[in-house]
Amino acid sequence: MLHFKTIIEPFRIKSVEAVKFTHREDRVKALAEAGYNLFRLHAEDVLIDLLTDSGTGAMSAAQWGAIMQGDESYAGSRSFYRFRDVVQDLTGYRHIIPTHQGRAAERILFHSVLEEGDVVPNNNHFDTTRANVEVEEAEARDLVIPEGRVPSEIHPFKGNMDLAALERTLERDGGRVPLVMVTVTNNTGGGQPVSLENLRGVRKLCDRYRKPFFLDACRFAENAYFIKTREEGQAGRTPKEIAREMFSLADGCTMSAKKDGLANIGGFLALNDDAWAERCRNLLILTEGFPTYGGLAGYDLEAVARGLEEVVEEPYLRYRIRSTEYLHERLVAAGVPVIQPAGGHAVYIDARALLAHVPPLQYPGIALANALYVEAGIRSVEIGTVMFGRQPDGTEKAPAMDLVRLAIPRRVYTQSHIDYVADRLRGYRITEGPAVLRHFTALFEPLPA
Numbered sequence: 001m002l003h004f005k006t007i008i009e010p011f012r013i014k015s016v017e018a019v020k021f022t023h024r025e026d027r028v029k030a031l032a033e034a035g036y037n038l039f040r041l042h043a044e045d046v047l048i049d050l051l052t053d054s055g056t057g058a059m060s061a062a063q064w065g066a067i068m069q070g071d072e073s074y075a076g077s078r079s080f081y082r083f084r085d086v087v088q089d090l091t092g093y094r095h096i097i098p099t100h101q102g103r104a105a106e107r108i109l110f111h112s113v114l115e116e117g118d119v120v121p122n123n124n125h126f127d128t129t130r131a132n133v134e135v136e137e138a139e140a141r142d143l144v145i146p147e148g149r150v151p152s153e154i155h156p157f158k159g160n161m162d163l164a165a166l167e168r169t170l171e172r173d174g175g176r177v178p179l180v181m182v183t184v185t186n187n188t189g190g191g192q193p194v195s196l197e198n199l200r201g202v203r204k205l206c207d208r209y210r211k212p213f214f215l216d217a218c219r220f221a222e223n224a225y226f227i228k229t230r231e232e233g234q235a236g237r238t239p240k241e242i243a244r245e246m247f248s249l250a251d252g253c254t255m256s257a258k259k260d261g262l263a264n265i266g267g268f269l270a271l272n273d274d275a276w277a278e279r280c281r282n283l284l285i286l287t288e289g290f291p292t293y294g295g296l297a298g299y300d301l302e303a304v305a306r307g308l309e310e311v312v313e314e315p316y317l318r319y320r321i322r323s324t325e326y327l328h329e330r331l332v333a334a335g336v337p338v339i340q341p342a343g344g345h346a347v348y349i350d351a352r353a354l355l356a357h358v359p360p361l362q363y364p365g366i367a368l369a370n371a372l373y374v375e376a377g378i379r380s381v382e383i384g385t386v387m388f389g390r391q392p393d394g395t396e397k398a399p400a401m402d403l404v405r406l407a408i409p410r411r412v413y414t415q416s417h418i419d420y421v422a423d424r425l426r427g428y429r430i431t432e433g434p435a436v437l438r439h440f441t442a443l444f445e446p447l448p449a
């Protein structure tokens, strides 16, 4: 195999979609009309859309080809068996239940197994996961390692679960814990990975306290690649081998195929326990559909099956992780405070540090994200006080961090798009100016890359 210094996109582009260029005045108007909420914009008014990496990826020609092979039979469709075989080959779980996306898998699992007053430990719950726990009147308890709560702290596996804290929870509240979850990679905490060693530690505790262990596996492949490159003794294994071991340490998973399924829609719940699976399937039929399609078209099942095969390919993962890291490096070089180190799917700006004059309850993340849109047409998302600050009792409390996430859709933007984003986050230098009262007459230029 050839090795070059520059990591190029491991694909050619066969089909393109135009982006719309807008003027600053248009964006000021669009944002006001959207009530200053970037989610409420017309996506067309966005130039570079880094709102999410979920369902926004580009599918491969092989996936589009597979879509044409979709079998739309209501029950027992060939596409279901293809999907089931791929998911089973990867995860090893006995029951494979398709759902229309990740949160449907979460709702079905939690509604089937949680009772009022229960506690679900996780490294960090994502917003939909937390909401699906809380709607069952249960507590979503975040137990990420202390390093995971400090943006500037560097740690190779900042998504790890705090095993001592998990043990305390199991010791004190074990009777109220129906399952333990770990999110790979830890989206809320900065797209940070969890090590195999840590997953083994969680497994051990779950065995000791007889608790089922589930992965929130949305970004399992990115996590596997971080393990390959950062964990001792893992460099010689393929991402798929590592992913299989990650799944083998748990008893089941929820999955949004909109991320590492490389599909625009889809997800699944996979688990070993027969009794839980039956309960979940019954609820699935009530709200999602028959167990061989779970709210998806046959062609969606084909797209996910093929996507799960492509996502563990090493050239893809190398490019994916490197391109996120590239944006991160450029922002660090420009002095932007970002979560260290780069995450798998996104770069997270520490808005609380950047806008230190804006108190958390005045939403520094919203202020920054909105400014990025107005100035550069870039859409990002606040992950902070607006997303997580509201307490179950209706009061408001600042969470550990106020972040703005720049999430990178998979296989969509090229390096020049990313350079544009980095360029817009740079400062300026003075090229010409007098020694006194320079602000009147100086000439500026944007800082070079």
Ligand code: F0G
Pocket (backbone or CB within 6 Å): 051, 052, 053, 054, 101, 102, 103, 104, 126, 128, 129, 183, 187, 216, 218, 255, 256, 257, 258, 267
């Ligand atoms: N778990 C995690 C860790 C997620 O990041 C998401 C979605 C879900 C579960 C729910 O999956 O969207 O298919 O229902 N995260 C997206 C994001 C929306 O922008 O990070 P879903």
